[in-house]
Amino acid sequence: xxxxxxxxxxxxxxxxxxxxxxxxxxxxxxxxxxxxxxxxxxxxxxxxxxxxxxxxxxxxxxxxxxxxxxxxxxxxxxxxxxxxxxxxxxxxxxxxxxxxxxxxxxx
Numbered sequence: 505x506x507x508x509x510x511x512x513x514x515x516x517x518x519x520x521x522x523x524x525x526x527x528x529x530x531x532x533x534x535x536x537x538x539x540x541x542x543x544x545x546x547x548x549x550x551x552x553x554x555x556x557x558x559x560x561x562x563x564x565x566x567x568x569x570x571x572x573x574x575x576x577x578x579x580x581x582x583x584x585x586x587x588x589x590x591x592x593x594x595x596x597x598x599x600x601x602x603x604x605x606x607x608x609x610x611x
Contacts, residue, residue, distance in 0.1 A: 507592055510591040515600075526566070541597060572593065
């Protein structure tokens, strides 16, 4: 089962159309304190196994990290837990800063 990916431009379009979805930041606390995408919720990667049951399975979930590697692993994990509408944001917040919001802090 391959994971679904979504581009940062497609995520921005979802936001602009005010479509109901969860944008989930799975980075570390220090990373989130540096920069975050407005409207995102926070669940550090190492807490996902403890808290994934709190996620709403009935809406689209888009997961992001710094470059897309960690979020890809979490997307795969959630799919293995039975989540069907979960996607990895390709390129992570790094791609968001490059393609959507160049004023963002990069690291």
